[in-house]
Structures are given as C-alpha cells and as structure tokens.
Amino acid sequence: MNIVDGHLHFFAQEAGDYHWLKPQNPPYWQDKQAIALACGERSLTLSSGHTLAGYVHIEAGFDNQRPWREIRYLEQRAQLPFKSVASIDLCSESTLSHIEILAGFFSVAGLRHILDEQAASILTHPKTKHALKRCSEYGLSFDAQLDVGDSKGVNALLRLLEARPTLQVIINHTGAALLSSAVTAAYVKQWRINMKALAQCSRVAVKLSGWEMQCRDWHWRSAQNVVVETVAIFGVSRVMLASNFPLSNWRHSYQTLWQQYEKMLANFTLDAKCSLMANNTARWYGVDI
Template identity: 25%
Template sequence: MPSLQKIENAVDPHHHFWSPKTHDWLEKVAESGHPAGPFRSVLNYHVEDYAQDAATFNVTKSVHVQAHFSGEPVEETKWLQEISDKSGFPTGIVAYADLTKPDVDSVLAAHCQYSNMRGIRQMIDYHPTNEQWRQCPHDKFMTDDAWLTGLQLLPKHNLSFDMQIHVPQMQVASEVVRRNPNVQFMLNHAGFPYTFTDDAIQSWKEGMSALSRHDNIAVKLSGFNMYYKEWNKQVLHPLLEYAINTFSVGRCMFASNFPVDKINGKYADLLGTYLEVCGDLGYSQANAEQMFRDNALRLYRL
C-alpha cells in the first residue's frame, strides 16, 4: 500500500462562508436541529477562518457552495466575488437559483456577470421519512416541467449543477442526468450514505451505480462526518472504495464541507484521513492528485 504525500496546491470544491447576519437560519440550529450537531461553534465562519484551516492541507483554490443565503441570490454572488477579489478565496462560486421561476434565465445571466461564477445548486434533497434530512418541501422538482426547463438553461450560461439528493431519489436523478447530457452534474456528499443497514447500503450502491453510468456526472466525496460523528478509516474505507471504483478516479473530488464538518473534526485530520484511505486502497500519488486537485480544476474550470 503506497504512502501518499500531502497534495501540493490542493483544491477544495465544497465549503461555505457565513454568519447569522448573512445566513439567518444558523441561529435555529445553534444548539440542535442539524444532523451534524449543534452549530454554536461554527456560527461565524469567514474567509480568514477558512484560509487558516485550508493552509493546514496546502489548499490554494476552492469552490464556495450556496447555503440558504438570507438575501437575494445574486447578492450572495456579488458578496463572494468581493471577498475573493481581496483574499483569493473562493476561486469558484456555486450560487443559488430557483430553476422553476419564469425569470431564471435573467437570474443566471446576472450571476454570470461575476467572474468566479461556475455553477448552480438548488437543494432538492428530500427524505421520505426523516424531516431533519429535508432541504426542500417536496420531492417533485426532478419531474416538474418548469424545473427541468430551467435546468436546460445552464449550458447556455456555461454553468454546472450541484445535485444534492438522498438515496431514495437516485434512480429518478439518474434519468434526469441521462436526459441532460450537456449539463455537468456534481453529486454532493456522495449521495448521503448515512444508514449502515445492509438494505440501505445496497440501495446506495444501486443508486451510485445508476448515476455513474452517465459521463456527465462527477461525485464529491465529503460530508461523511455530518452523519458519522465517530468517523474513522474503518467507516470511510468501504464507502470510498465503492464510490471511487464506481465513478472512477477521473470523476471523484474530495472536499471539506467546512465549516459543517468542522463540528466533528479538524480540516487536516479530515482530508488527511481521506488521503490515507486512498493509500490503503492502493491508489497512486498521481491518482490522489486527480481526486484532491486536478478533477476540481477541470470540472469547475478553475
């Protein structure tokens, strides 16, 4: 098993900046109400905090992903571009747009006036039984004609789509990906393999297999310790092994999901553990460089 070296100029393709002033929902989960645990310790997470964390793993480029900004969607992109212009982070921006709205084309155009704009995330993860695991009020977006029409506008603006879904949604999602070959999809957080029963893991594997058949979807390997507070190599090994084998090295990206994952771990420990598992699985240094840097550079056009 190769001993992998820390990646030079690593890229983190999934993180957030926030405070209660910019994201008013944070106070609601300060003590409870989120799968990761109480947010009190990460209520304020600014570019200075991120830069300090990212430096512990040689990260020099990053992608900020929307997370229920309190203002207008384009205002978030403007805010992030101003931060980047001063600090260098984030290098890419994945913003919010409601793809069902009649004015979505003009909203996408407004986002794209900012040079770091790269993609859209509209969180469509809906769990049929656990309300705490729902980021939207229903599970009808992927079969809604208006939403699908909005999705088809993304290539016009050279934008990708960050797809955040739960395991029961994967088969429908696979059909959406198949029907939109010109859209680059990024599956968030490995599709949330959060239940370790045999049936649940089998459903996750079947869903990942269905999605991976389409060349226009990549997967972000992140967010595991939102659900596994006692995460370690033993927990991560079978999940990462299956995800990488199924999607291939060329379509996998490791990400921090900070500051959410900061609740249950340190930046260098988390990314370092991912790197150790890659070594345990027999991946080469060149493979690791793809998954910790090169794939994100290519897929997010950084």
C-alpha cells in the same frame, strides 16, 4: 501536496441572512451554534505538507432571494483562486432571470437547489427542465444534493440528464447516509445500484464530503470504504474529496481532515491522490490553479 477543496462554505452573518443558522429555525441541531461563526479564507489552516491551491464555495444561505449578493460578497474578498456554486430555486417564477444574472459573475461555475427528500418532486417539476436547460446553455453545472438511495429521485435525475445532453451534474456529499448508525443492508444495496446507474453518464461526478452530516462521530475507516467503492464505480477522474467546512469542524479541524484524507488514499498512486484531492475539482469546476 496541493488541495483544491470542492465543497466549503463561508459565513458572514453581519452581511447576509443565513436563516438556517439562527437557533429558532430548522434544522434544529443541538450543536448548530458551534458552527454558526464568521469564517473565511483565513480560517482554512493546513499543515506544511499541504497547500490550499483553490476552492469551490457552495451557497450557504447568504440571501436565497437574491443569490447574487453572496457571489458579489465573495468576489470582493477572495484572495485564492476559487469558483462558486450559487443558490437557485428551480421551481420559482424568477429562476430563469436569476440564472442570467448569476451567469454574469466570473466565479459562478454552477448552481445548487438542495433536493434532499423532495428530489423526485423538484426534479419532475415543469419549471426544472427549463431551468436546467438554461443552466447548461450558460455552461453551468448543477450540484445535486440528494439521497442516492432514493430511486425515484435518481430516476428523475437520469431522465433530466438524458433530456439535457450538455448538462453536467455533481452529486453532493456522496449522495448517501452510509455512515449513519441507522443504515440498512437494503439501503446500501440500493445506493450501490443507483450509483452505478448514475456512473453510466460521463457527465456525472461525485463529491465525497459531508461525513459529519451522516454521523457526527464518523470514523475514517468507514469513510475510506466509501471512497474506495465510489472510485471503483466512477473511476478516479470523476470523484472529488472535499471538506464541507465549517460543518466538518464538528469532527475534525480543517488540517486534520485533509491529513486523514491523505491517509485514506495510502494505497492509491500519487497521480490518483492528486486527482482526488485537487485536479478533478479544478477541472470539473474550472478553478484556475
């Protein structure tokens, strides 16, 4: 079965900055050094039953002041079909000029500003609406990494989608912390309400990945429940399975992760499996497979 991984990162510390990977800088994860290693296409090992047909590289902090440096590095080395999502600061004075530069690279399909707990303030910032307008004019999507349980952030995103009728948004990492031991029934209820609100817009898709960000020791049955519910809300055509490699290595090897994903989809049709594991990612990001 072909796989198109919609969310992974390569690290090249000898060439980039990666401020967040340095032990003296946040996030202060005790296991951060386990992933702070050089990695690239050759690190993506799969079993004989799976073939990596392509991937989407998500900005990894190579150089957030000059995000095109990471894109240039990737394009010079890629062997497989791929697209990239570049770093952007939506609120910067240089945002529009950066978007213009990034749009000139063949691999750039989208942009990402990690929103997290600042989602509402960033998405309502005066510069953001102009940045996302320019983004959509260049045909670039926006990778929104936010907590979908945060209604203020979700409502701000919905208002931007209404104001920008050609903008495509892809929610990162399920938009949730559903596997966390601290999750409450009230949180899950609000996540479900907000996911349904986002699903009303046909220009929104969801990537299911980053389980280890929620819980290092996550269990595949818990993730499977999230996959089934997300597909029920968005439909098969707007959901993508992805790895978040190399952070996924905290729990599973790359090969084991995709084997587990296929097991999760045991009750899905073959067409649905192909859509969730490859074809949707290729279509939403324009990966030529």
